[in-house]
Amino acid sequence: MKYDYLIVGSGLFGAVFAHEAASKGKKCLVIDKRNNIAGNIYTAEEHGINVHKYGAHIFHTSDRKVWDYVNEFAEFNNFINAPVAKYGDELYNLPFNMNTFSKMWGIQTPEEARKIIDEQKKDGFKENPENLEEQAISLVGKDIYEKLIKGYTQKQWGRKCTELPAFIIKRLPVRFTFDNNYFNDRYQGIPVGGYTKLVENMLKGIDVKLGVTYKDFIAGTDDTFDKVIYTGPVDEYFDFRLGTLEYRSLRFEEEYMPDCDNFQGNAAVNYTSADVPYTRIIEHKHFEFGKGDGTVITREYPSEWKPGDEPYYPVNNDRNNSLYEQYKALADEEKNVIFGGRLGVYKYFDMDKVIASALETAEKELA
Numbered sequence: 171m172k173y174d175y176l177i178v179g180s181g182l183f184g185a186v187f188a189h190e191a192a193s194k195g196k197k198c199l200v201i202d203k204r205n206n207i208a209g210n211i212y213t214a215e216e217h218g219i220n221v222h223k224y225g226a227h228i229f230h231t232s233d234r235k236v237w238d239y240v241n242e243f244a245e246f247n248n249f250i251n252a253p254v255a256k257y258g259d260e261l262y263n264l265p266f267n268m269n270t271f272s273k274m275w276g277i278q279t280p281e282e283a284r285k286i287i288d289e290q291k292k293d294g295f296k297e298n299p300e301n302l303e304e305q306a307i308s309l310v311g312k313d314i315y316e317k318l319i320k321g322y323t324q325k326q327w328g329r330k331c332t333e334l335p336a337f338i339i340k341r342l343p344v345r346f347t348f349d350n351n352y353f354n355d356r357y358q359g360i361p362v363g364g365y366t367k368l369v370e371n372m373l374k375g376i377d378v379k380l381g382v383t384y385k386d387f388i389a390g391t392d393d394t395f396d397k398v399i400y401t402g403p404v405d406e407y408f409d410f411r412l413g414t415l416e417y418r419s420l421r422f423e424e425e426y427m428p429d430c431d432n433f434q435g436n437a438a439v440n441y442t443s444a445d446v447p448y449t450r451i452i453e454h455k456h457f458e459f460g461k462g463d464g465t466v467i468t469r470e471y472p473s474e475w476k477p478g479d480e481p482y483y484p485v486n487n488d489r490n491n492s493l494y495e496q497y498k499a500l501a502d503e504e505k506n507v508i509f510g511g512r513l514g515v516y517k518y519f520d521m522d523k524v525i526a527s528a529l530e531t532a533e534k535e536l537a
């Protein structure tokens with residue numbers, strides 16, 4: 171078979187590009203090393219509940235073009251992300267807002283909250299914060315840092331906040347309104363029926379081959395391709411010849427509770443004490459307002475990453491950024507390969523940004 175495009179990876183970047191190319195009459199083949207489509211936004215229906223298998227995903231954007239685009243493939247519900255933080259046996263609303271402050275200090279007005287935060291910021295103020303702890307206290311004061319940031323961040327990065335660089339948190343949004351909506355974006359929601367259906371709709375009518383890696387596929391196929399869209403790890407494409415780009419990884423522990431209808435009353439509860447080993451528990455049924463039999467929860471454990479593990483978050487420190495630049499120079503020389511998506515360009519993207527980037531690539535490529 172002769173194809174115009176081989177698309178490596180059936181995540182959002184690959185699926186959007188494939189859809190755009192196919193709609194312009196191009197013949198595409200999408201392959202993926204996993205046995206399912208949709209990459210990290212893959213959801214599987216279990217007991218009538220759409221379970222987010224690679225971490226909880228909430229779609230949010232202020233980009234009207236992207237919002238209209240995703241709505242062509244799925245109907246979105248009106249889920250609003252309003253996580254709760256659990257510190258010991260205390261529960262706090264997130265993001266940091268008047269509900270959080272009222273619970274923490276027993277105060278009622280924005281003025282009272284502002285006064286406490288300003289005083290605590292002044293106490294801990296450092297002109298040039300030398301680590302994440304100093305930076306966080308300078309931004310939000312000691313109480314919020316101690317209860318809601320310190321343990322959580324330590325678990326996320328596997329290091330004490332005093333050993334982490336200050337630049338990791340440039341800003342910590344603090345809201346002086348009673349508003350628990352985590353995102354400031356104009357549009358937000360979860361695709362009804364799960365993300366896998368959304369990607370299935372994007373890939374309708376397009377050839378898809380699952381359970382095969384790029385290298386194995388290329389070695390064993392007689393098909394031909396004019397171009398490759400590559401959304402796997404850029405260093406792996408070049409056989410790690412310059413070294414390995416590093417990631418933080420995650421381990422998910424899923425539990426089905428047939429006799430429990432509602433485990434925690436919210437989709438996401440963050441565990442902010444250092445002595446609880448996981449960072450959060452997701453209760454999937456709440457993304458779709460409680461439908462399903464029993465409940466499914468997932469505990470999320472951040473973990474060290476080593477080659478072969480699932481890569482989740484790029485570690486954009488100086489070493490990795492400069493290594494990526496060297497790989498990018500090699501990638502630029504591959505005339506018939508376009509690198510895209512979070513692994514192809516070694517960058518964390520939210521879903522809306524990855525869609526925008528795939529649409530832009532498609533527009534340039536298919537013009």
Ligand SMILES: Cc1cc2nc3c(=O)[nH]c(=O)nc-3n(C[C@H](O)[C@H](O)[C@H](O)COP(=O)(O)OP(=O)(O)OC[C@H]3O[C@@H](n4cnc5c(N)ncnc54)[C@H](O)[C@@H]3O)c2cc1C
Pocket residue numbers: 178179180181182183184201202203204207208209210211224225226227228229230382383384385401402403406420482483510511512513519520521522524
């Ligand atoms: C824990 C977590 C939570 C997140 N939550 C949100 C959220 O709430 N909201 C939001 O907007 N964004 C969220 N994101 C970001 C979101 O997951 C990404 O924007 C999106 O999944 C990126 O799509 P992609 O196509 O670039 O990559 P992926 O989805 O990773 O797709 C790449 C695909 O390529 C395949 N592949 C890789 N290498 C090869 C190879 N050699 N051969 C064949 N196939 C290969 C992989 O199997 C994979 O299916 C979250 C990310 C994480 C890690």
